Structure formats: structure tokens, C-alpha cells
Amino acid sequence: MQIELRDHTSLLRAGMAPITAVFATLVICSALILWAGVPVLEAYALLFKGAFGSAFALKETFTRSIPLMLTGLAVAVAFRSKFYNIGAEGQLYAGALASVYFGTGLIDLPAFIMVPFLLLVGALAGGALLLVPVLLKTKLKVDEVVTTLLLNFVMLLMVSYLIEGPWRDPMAMGWPQTASIVDNGVLPALLAKGRLHAGLIVALLAAILVWAVMRFTVLGYEIKAVGFNAKAAEFSGINVNKTVIYTALISGGLAGIAGVSEVAGLKGYLTLDLSPGFGYTGVAVAMLARLHPLSVVPAALFLSAIYVGADSMSRAVNIPTYIADVLVGVSVLAILVCVMLTQYKIRFRS
Amino acid sequence: MSELIDILLTTGFWAATIRIVSPLVFGTLGELICERAGVLNLGIEGIMTVGAMSGWMWVYQGGDLWGGVLFAASMGALFGLLHATFTVHLCLSQHVTGIGITLFASSLSYFVYRMLLPSATTPPKIEPFQNYPIPFLSDIPMIGEALFTQTPLTYLAILCVPVVWYVLHRTPIGLAVRMAGENPVAVEAQGINVLSVRTGAVMVGSALMAVGGAFITMSWFDAFYFGMVNGRGWICVALVIFASWKPGKALLGALLFAGLEAMQVRAQLSSGAVIPYQFFLMLPYVMSILAMIVMARKAKYPQALLVPYRRGERV
Numbered sequence: 245m246q247i248e249l250r251d252h253t254s255l256l257r258a259g260m261a262p263i264t265a266v267f268a269t270l271v272i273c274s275a276l277i278l279w280a281g282v283p284v285l286e287a288y289a290l291l292f293k294g295a296f297g298s299a300f301a302l303k304e305t306f307t308r309s310i311p312l313m314l315t316g317l318a319v320a321v322a323f324r325s326k327f328y329n330i331g332a333e334g335q336l337y338a339g340a341l342a343s344v345y346f347g348t349g350l351i352d353l354p355a356f357i358m359v360p361f362l363l364l365v366g367a368l369a370g371g372a373l374l375l376v377p378v379l380l381k382t383k384l385k386v387d388e389v390v391t392t393l394l395l396n397f398v399m400l401l402m403v404s405y406l407i408e409g410p411w412r413d414p415m416a417m418g419w420p421q422t423a424s425i426v427d428n429g430v431l432p433a434l435l436a437k438g439r440l441h442a443g444l445i446v447a448l449l450a451a452i453l454v455w456a457v458m459r460f461t462v463l464g465y466e467i468k469a470v471g472f473n474a475k476a477a478e479f480s481g482i483n484v485n486k487t488v489i490y491t492a493l494i495s496g497g498l499a500g501i502a503g504v505s506e507v508a509g510l511k512g513y514l515t516l517d518l519s520p521g522f523g524y525t526g527v528a529v530a531m532l533a534r535l536h537p538l539s540v541v542p543a544a545l546f547l548s549a550i551y552v553g554a555d556s557m558s559r560a561v562n563i564p565t566y567i568a569d570v571l572v573g574v575s576v577l578a579i580l581v582c583v584m585l586t587q588y589k590i591r592f593r594s
Numbered sequence: 595m596s597e598l599i600d601i602l603l604t605t606g607f608w609a610a611t612i613r614i615v616s617p618l619v620f621g622t623l624g625e626l627i628c629e630r631a632g633v634l635n636l637g638i639e640g641i642m643t644v645g646a647m648s649g650w651m652w653v654y655q656g657g658d659l660w661g662g663v664l665f666a667a668s669m670g671a672l673f674g675l676l677h678a679t680f681t682v683h684l685c686l687s688q689h690v691t692g693i694g695i696t697l698f699a700s701s702l703s704y705f706v707y708r709m710l711l712p713s714a715t716t717p718p719k720i721e722p723f724q725n726y727p728i729p730f731l732s733d734i735p736m737i738g739e740a741l742f743t744q745t746p747l748t749y750l751a752i753l754c755v756p757v758v759w760y761v762l763h764r765t766p767i768g769l770a771v772r773m774a775g776e777n778p779v780a781v782e783a784q785g786i787n788v789l790s791v792r793t794g795a796v797m798v799g800s801a802l803m804a805v806g807g808a809f810i811t812m813s814w815f816d817a818f819y820f821g822m823v824n825g826r827g828w829i830c831v832a833l834v835i836f837a838s839w840k841p842g843k844a845l846l847g848a849l850l851f852a853g854l855e856a857m858q859v860r861a862q863l864s865s866g867a868v869i870p871y872q873f874f875l876m877l878p879y880v881m882s883i884l885a886m887i888v889m890a891r892k893a894k895y896p897q898a899l900l901v902p903y904r905r906g907e908r909v
Contacts, residue, residue: 247685247904276705328689380883384890387835389636389689391886393828394879401879405872527693564708566701573698577676580686580694590684 246591257586262532265579266546272574273567280563287557294556295549301556303438307510309548311336311519313447314502315526316533316540317454322495324458324535325471327381327488329374331392332499333523334399338373339366339500340507341403344411344422344514347429355428362429363446363504370500371493373399378492382485396523404516413513422514431509443505448541450498455537467491499523528572531579547572601860608740610859613814615852616751617642620806621830622837622844623758624799630762630839631795632775632898636692637677638803639827640699641670645804647703650811650818651710653720663747663808670804673699674797682792685902704820717817723747747813754802759841771795775896778903788903803827825879832882836889839896847885851878
């Protein structure tokens with residue numbers, strides 16, 4: 245078996261990669277559905293219906309996609325410069341902690357300042373948390389994957405400590421949760437009914453902004469250059485370390501905003517189950533989007549649909565909800581292969 | 595301070611340390627073998643979960659304990675093959691593939707567990723490995739109870755350290771593995787297939803990781819919980835760097851961490867509510883980061899780690 249670089253990659257082939265990956269994922273996971281004794285097409289139809297079949301389902305899918313868009317963007321930006329930030333989960337919680345610290349009565353500003361302020365402190369907190377791994381990488385060459393992963397566990401324990409200890413809401417009947425965000429700090433609801441909130445607008449704006457930065461600014465160019473070939477970038481006068489640090493700040497900031505949006509938009513207060521692994525799913529989102537900021541939006545919607553749809557599917561037929569996580573994991577592996585096949589061809593010979 | 599010394603002097607502390615060290619030793623040795631061949635295996639967290647689930651499930655379905663260990667190992671090797679196919683043969687990003695394998699492997703374990711035990715609310719239990727005191731040696735005061743009154747899987751873990759060292763450093767196969775991670779072109783020049791060597795190393799390493807996971811459910815505890823591996827895989831990755839890719843040092847590093855964990859459980863009990871328990875639980879993760887910082891300047895990474903090998907390509 246030999247791998248050969250293709251002379252050129254046609255646009256059609258590149259565009260087909262994520263679609264092929266999604267299709268392959270659904271086919272591979274149908275084995276598990278068959279094992280559960282459910283007809284495959286019926287199961288996927290139920291999943292589709294659960295995600296898009298009613299106004300309520302649609303709203304849930306969009307609500308769930310908000311944190312995924314933000315963590316997906318966070319991962320996409322970082323991976324573009326080959327800075328492997330797997331710590332979006334921890335940075336999300338850092339952002340959530342910042343929003344709770346400032347947003348539960350410490351200060352109260354008019355809503356049009358308070359909401360942006362909370363988003364800002366959340367972004368700063370997320371960026372600050374990622375500053376540790378990025379400085380370790382740039383100064384000491386410590387692998388960032390392991391440090392960001394380990395910090396996820398540290399952050400989760402930190403949250404656990406704060407909501408059981410000093411930040412626990414005394415009015416919460418003994419539940420480990422913080423006090424609620426003040427009214428002026430709450431991200432307003434977008435629709436009269438349902439849980440969809442202004443976080444969606446924040447996420448969409450973030451996607452456009454990140455795209456613009458990557459497409460039109462010097463920093464964006466440098467991020468891509470460093471990711472493509474760090475040595476060549478260094479040689480052409482780009483300060484690689486500085487670029488990676490800026491990348492990390494943007495990445496951590498985006499994940500931090502995800503935390504603020506979940507607290508101030510959806511839950512209202514902070515608990516330990518704020519994120520069922522949004523940070524990790526962000527990796528899948530970014531990969532499916534091929535690290536393109538605008539493609540993160542449909543990719544996040546797709547994975548969100550899988551989660552929301554799988555919930556309702558598993559209620560209707562007897563399939564464990566973990567099928568959604570399996571689909572996400574398989575999709576990461578499938579997209580890797582599909583993207584590779586756009587650039588390389590495999591030649592078999594004996 | 596005197597409390598700490600009291601803890602250090604109890605046999606229970608040392609026995610616990612040796613018990614807790616086992617999964618770390620399996621995992622660290624497994625990762626070490628992969629990385630020595632030039633392949634970073636971030637699937638470790640998921641592969642340990644697979645091992646924990648499959649080994650336990652084998653016994654729960656009526657199999658015997660050693661069969662369970664073997665089953666867990668072969669499941670681990672299978673995921674290792676998947677990782678090797680992607681990273682060694684298709685030359686895909688080792689970082690992203692590893693994370694993908696972890697997501698896939700752990701969610702698949704949970705899915706299979708729920709499929710086979712749909713309505714279990716309290717996790718069912720198995721009869722785990724029992725302590726097997728080694729005759730005579732276990733009669734030595736203190737050391738005997740700590741070192742030689744353990745389950746067979748712990749003995750296996752400790753035994754793996756010299757075996758892995760010997761194979762890596764004293765046999766032709768080990769030389770090929772290490773060369774594949776340092777200078778794959780030289781391996782090819784010897785007429786040895788780099789891709790096969792790397793694939794084999796990743797499969798063996800992954801099998802060891804899975805046995806480490808199986809230890810948690812079959813020897814340490816007797817049931818499978820969700821989130822049971824709880825970052826131990828990532829700690830193993832840090833330990834490999836801490837150990838400079840050497841099996842002996844890996845054991846020392848793992849012992850240090852296990853001692854820390856055994857100590858924090860006891861310190862938690864004795865410190866009462868003065869220091870919140872979460873800070874004790876943070877220790878292993880923080881220590882892992884610190885260990886990587888300490889070793890950062892000295893770390894001698896295998897030269898070809900993370901570098902895919904394409905036959906006939908100019909370097």
C-alpha cells in the first residue's frame with residue numbers, strides 16, 4: 245500500500261469530504277443500531293425527527309449548537325496554527341466561573357453594558373487559563389495536548405470546590421450550585437417560547453469575526469502560515485511564538501465565551517453539569533468544519549442535532565443515548581480519512 | 595507534618611501505593627512502547643476505558659478472570675491496530691487521531707455496557723482478583739504485606755517493567771522498535787519494514803494500556819462505573835515524558851504518583867474539613883503538569899516521534 249500526493253485537489257472533492265464523512269459515520273454506526281434490534285432507517289428517521297421535526301425540537305437543536313459553535317471555533321482557530329488545544333472544556337468552565345464571579349451581584353450595570361462585560365471577562369478567563377499551556381509550549385516545549393487535557397480535570401475540581409464551598413448559593417436548598425446571574429446580565433431569550441437565547445447571535449458573530457480575522461488580517465495570515473509550516477514562517481520573519489500565543493488567547497477566549505453563554509443564557513447559574521463535554525465535542529465540530537470558521541456553524545448544528553435527536557430517539561426505541569457520543573467519535577476519525585483522501589490517493593500493489 | 599510521617603509508616607499506605615501503581619505502570623509502559631516506536635498514542639484514555647469495560651464484562655458474563663484480562667488485552671490491541679492504521683499507514687495527525695480514538699473507544703464502551711445491562715441502576719459486581727500472598731516473602735514484616743500480598747495483576751505489572759526494559763534494550767526486536775522511533779530510514783536500510791514495526795509496537799502498547807484499565811475494574815474495584823479511568827491515561831502520557839522514555843524510571847515516576855494518591859486519601863481523612871477534598875484530588879493532575887515542566891529541558895524525545903514515515907520519501 246502506497247500513499248501518493250495528488251497533483252491537485254478539485255474543489256468538488258474537497259467539498260464532498262465532510263459529506264462523505266457524515267455518510268460514512270452513519271453507515272458505520274448503523275451496526276450498533278442493528279445490534280440494538282432497531283431498523284436502521286427508522287432509527288435515523290427518529291433521530292432526524294427528534295432534532296428537526298417540530299418547532300420545539302428545532303429550538304433545542306439551535307440552543308444546543310451555541311456552545312458547540314463556540315468551542316468548535318476555539319478548537320478550529322488553535323488547530324489552524326497546529327496548537328492542539330484540547331482544553332476547551334476547562335476554558336469553558338473558566339469563562340463560566342468569571343461570569344458567576346462578576347454577574348451574581350458583585351456589580352450591576354445596565355443590561356447593554358452588563359452582557360458584553362460578562363462576555364468579556366469570560367473570554368479573558370478562558371484565555372488566561374490557556375496562557376499556562378501556551379507559555380509552557382513556547383518557552384519550554386511542553387506538549388500542549390497533555391497540559392490542556394490535565395487542566396480540564398483541575399478546572400472541574402475547582403468548580404466543584406467553589407459551588408460546594410464559598411460560592412454555594414445558600415438559597416438553593418442544599419444543591420451545589422451558585423447564585424443566579426443578575427437580571428441585567430442574562431442573555432435575553434430570542435423567541436417568546438423555548439430556551440433559545442441571544443448566545444446564538446454571539447456565536448454567529450464570533451464565527452464571522454474569526455473568519456474575517458483569518459481571511460483579512462495579518463494575524464490570520466500568520467496563524468495559517470505557522471500552522472502550514474512553522475519553520476518556513478519563522479524564516480520569513482514571522483514571530484512564531486508570538487503568533488501561537490495570540491492564537492491561544494483567541495482560542496481560550498472563544499471557549500470562555502461558551503461558558504458565559506451557557507450560564508447567562510441557558511442555566512442562569514453554575515452547576516457541575518454545565519457542560520456534558522462540549523469542549524471535547526468541539527474537536528469534532530472543528531474537524532468536520534475542516535477548521536474553517538464559517539463551516540463551524542453547520543458542523544455544530546449537525547452534531548447538536550445528533551445529540552438532541554439521539555435523546556429523543558432513545559426515548560422512542562431502545563437504544564442507549566451513548567450512541568450520540570459514538571457518532572461524534574466516529575465522525576472525527578471518518579473526517580480525518582476523508583480529508584486525507586482529498587489530498588492523497590492510496591495505491592495498492594503487491 | 596508528624597501526621598504525614600505517621601501515614602508513611604503504616605503498612606496500609608504502602609500496600610495501597612503498590613495497588614494504585616499497577617494501572618499507571620501498565621498505562622505508562624504501553625504509552626512508552628508506542629512513543630519509542632515514534633507514535634504518540636493519545637487513544638490511551640479511551641483504550642483504558644475499553645479494557646476496564648471489556649475485562650469486567652467478560653467476567654460478568656461468566657468468563658474467568660485471566661480470560662477477562664486476555665480479552666481486554668486483545669480489545670486494546672484491536673484499537674491499537676486502528677490507531678496504527680490511521681497514523682502509521684495513512685500518516686494522519688497522531689494528535690487528532692488519538693483524541694478521536696479516545697472519544698470513540700470510551701463512548702463505545704459505555705454504549706456496549708448499556709446495551710448489555712440496560713436497566714442496571716447500581717453497577718453490578720464481579721468476584722475480582724484476590725490477594726495472593728507470595729509464600730515466605732509475604733512474611734517479612736511491613737515490606738511483606740505491602741509488596742508481596744497483592745493481586746496477581748499487580749505482580750504482573752511490576753514484572754512487566756524488567757520485561758519491557760529487556761525487550762526494548764537487549765533484543766533485536768527492541769532495537770528495531772527504538773530505531774523506528776529515532777531513525778526510520780536506518781531501519782528500512784536494514785531491510786526491516788518500519789510500518790510493521792510501528793504497528794506492532796502500537797498494538798502491544800495498547801494491549802498493555804487496556805490491561806491497565808482492566809486492573810481498575812477487576813482487581814482494584816469490582817464494578818464498572820462511568821468516568822472510571824478519570825484522566826489516568828493522560829497522567830500516563832505525562833509520566834512517559836517524566837521518565838525520559840525509560841521503563842525503570844517509569845516505574846519510579848508511577849510509584850511517586852501512586853504514593854501521592856494513597857497519601858491524599860489518608861490525608862483527606864485526617865485533615866478533616868480543613869482542606870477541601872477537591873484540592874487533594876487535583877494533586878495528581880497538577881503534579882503531572884509540574885513533572886512535565888521539570889523534565890522539559892532534559893526531555894530527550896525520540897527523534898521521529900510524531901513524524902510519519904512514507905517509504906521512499908526524501909527526508
